[in-house]
Amino acid sequence: MFPKVRMRRLRRTSKIREVVKETVLTKNDLIYPIFVKEGIKNSELIDAMPGQLRFSLSNVVKEAEEIASLGIPAIILFGIPENKDDEASSAYDRDGIVQQAVRSIKEWLGSNLLVMTDVCLCQYTSHGHCGIIQGNEILNDPTLKILSKVAVSHAEAGADVVAPSAMIDGQVQAIRNALDEAGFADIAIMAYSAKHASCFYGPFRDAVYSTPSFGDRRSYQMDYSNPNEAMREVQLDINEGADIVMIKPALAYLDLIYRVKKEFKLPVAAYNVSGEYSMIKACAERGFIDEKAAVLEVLTAMKRAGADMILTYFAKDVARWISEK
Ligand code: PBG
Numbered sequence: 001m002f003p004k005v006r007m008r009r010l011r012r013t014s015k016i017r018e019v020v021k022e023t024v025l026t027k028n029d030l031i032y033p034i035f036v037k038e039g040i041k042n043s044e045l046i047d048a049m050p051g052q053l054r055f056s057l058s059n060v061v062k063e064a065e066e067i068a069s070l071g072i073p074a075i076i077l078f079g080i081p082e083n084k085d086d087e088a089s090s091a092y093d094r095d096g097i098v099q100q101a102v103r104s105i106k107e108w109l110g111s112n113l114l115v116m117t118d119v120c121l122c123q124y125t126s127h128g129h130c131g132i133i134q135g136n137e138i139l140n141d142p143t144l145k146i147l148s149k150v151a152v153s154h155a156e157a158g159a160d161v162v163a164p165s166a167m168i169d170g171q172v173q174a175i176r177n178a179l180d181e182a183g184f185a186d187i188a189i190m191a192y193s194a195k196h197a198s199c200f201y202g203p204f205r206d207a208v209y210s211t212p213s214f215g216d217r218r219s220y221q222m223d224y225s226n227p228n229e230a231m232r233e234v235q236l237d238i239n240e241g242a243d244i245v246m247i248k249p250a251l252a253y254l255d256l257i258y259r260v261k262k263e264f265k266l267p268v269a270a271y272n273v274s275g276e277y278s279m280i281k282a283c284a285e286r287g288f289i290d291e292k293a294a295v296l297e298v299l300t301a302m303k304r305a306g307a308d309m310i311l312t313y314f315a316k317d318v319a320r321w322i323s324e325k
Helices: 008-013 015-021 057-069 097-111 143-156 171-180 199-208 225-241 251-263 274-285 291-305 315-324
Strands: 030-037 053-056 073-082 114-119 132-134 135-140 163-165 188-195 244-248 268-272 309-312
Touching: 015 073, 015 315, 030 057, 030 315, 053 057, 057 291, 057 315, 073 097, 097 114, 097 143, 114 143, 132 143, 135 143, 135 274, 143 163, 143 171, 143 274, 163 171, 171 188, 171 225, 171 309, 188 225, 225 244, 225 251, 244 251, 251 268, 268 291, 274 291, 291 309, 291 315
Parallel strands: 030 053, 030 073, 030 309, 073 114, 114 163, 163 188, 188 244, 244 268, 268 309
Antiparallel strands: 132 135
């Protein structure tokens, strides 16, 4: 009798579907990005990212505690400083907003929550670029010194992992050396290795006020047309000492997640960025798609492609949905 092979046998009941499932999203895959803003009393809603907040320093610890109690293992902190200048000096200030937030979260939660920090300058420079500028040019090597200072200041505050995202050549090696020299050989680096110049960062720039005042980021962030170049970026970061490599954005870059995981046997992170978040939110708000189903489908796809961890603004929702199951 035809057909002998019947694929539907293993789809008949929900139990049989459970046992043959190849990819399972778990809470341990999640990293929750949070924004902390200097100089505000009450947390603020972010217009372009429904459901996300800019936390005040006094509220961020409570938020971190909630995240930990939901079973999410890690957060990544983004700071919004009160003062910006050409040198991004508020980025490496001992009492900068990220440094203060890390200290208070670590004091309260200790090893119950992994604290990662974004190491970049764009929120801290008056011009909004991720490096030091001269005229209209973003300088490479002078920026390395500043990024190293930022990373060390985060480690001093107690960060477990630093995540350089400026796409400046040599940033991983510069930061590794600086951390080692400062006595932080145990602090890991999660490198934003293949970070692309993407329109999907739009809502994030709205959230942290980091839209560049001139030009764009295409002289340092990658062209999304170049997968071989992405592989080289990842290889370089591994050579420079990255412990975890990241592909960013995630949804339109599943091929790169797949290729990187296949080629390099180290942990791979995928960043489900702000635009990917807000796209689903906006669609769901208008009733065009089911939010929970959409989120689980795209995040599972990232994991299926090879991501070991996913940075996502949906982390709290996902953790709750997994617990309810
Ligand atoms: C900082 C940084 C950006 C994001 C993470 N780190 C913005 C950018 O490069 O413009 C984007 C995150 C998101 O969109 O969710 N360089």
